[in-house]
Amino acid sequence: MDTSFDIIKERLKDKGLKFTPQRRNVIDTVVESTGRHLNIEEIYNIVKKKCPEIGLATVYRTIQLLDDINVLSKLDLNDGCIRYELSINNDDYHSHHHLICRECGEVIEVKEDLLEMLENTIEQNYNFKIYDHDLRVFGICSKCRKSE
Ligand SMILES: [Zn+2]
Ligand SMILES: [Zn+2]
Ligand SMILES: [Zn+2]
Structure with missing residues (x-):
């Protein structure tokens, strides 16, 4: 069975999207934090430790991208921030x-x-x-x- 990481990599490739080191770091973080329901800032703080040059905007855009290719889902807990979690959707x-x-x-x-x-x-x-x-x-x- 493919790991979540492989599936994401494959979907990016299918859409003609590049697998850049920065994207890789964001994807790693999302995969590793399965079950934690992090918001953008929390994801950013984790990614920054491994990849200090990354900006919040890049993390945000990468998350949007992962949402667009249906490997993330949004969770709104009514506390004013959107959280994300890995959810590789198929029918x-x-x-x-x-x-x-x-x-x-x-x-x-x-x-x-x-x-x-x-x-x-x-x-x-x-x-x-x-x-x-x-x-x-x-x-x-x-x-x-x-x-x-
Ligand atoms: Zn969950
Ligand atoms: Zn409680
Ligand atoms: Zn059901």
Whole structure:
């Protein structure tokens, strides 16, 4: 199986886009921070350590590019910044869900889909082919519940 890194490299090549060292650094960072839901500034701060000459604008443009070739997805937690995570989409890919703690801001991933019943009902009643969904659940995490 191809790694995420290989898939991204391949998609860039398919679009005729160059695999520059700066792009490589941004891609490395995004791949390495899987599950962390970083915003642009956090990505920039990590990339800068390996590649001090890179500018925020370059990081931003590279992220946009990765979004355009469908290897990233955006996550809006209603806290005023957009976060990004690796999500290599194909037609049958269903996104994982996010649990967002209102106390500490922790983002917990739910790997199971759990929406089969909803999806079947929608496909039957609306004759609508589902490709993906985006579910955010707001509440209080187990750590915060313990200290309540
Ligand atoms: Zn996630
Ligand atoms: Zn699903
Ligand atoms: Zn919490």
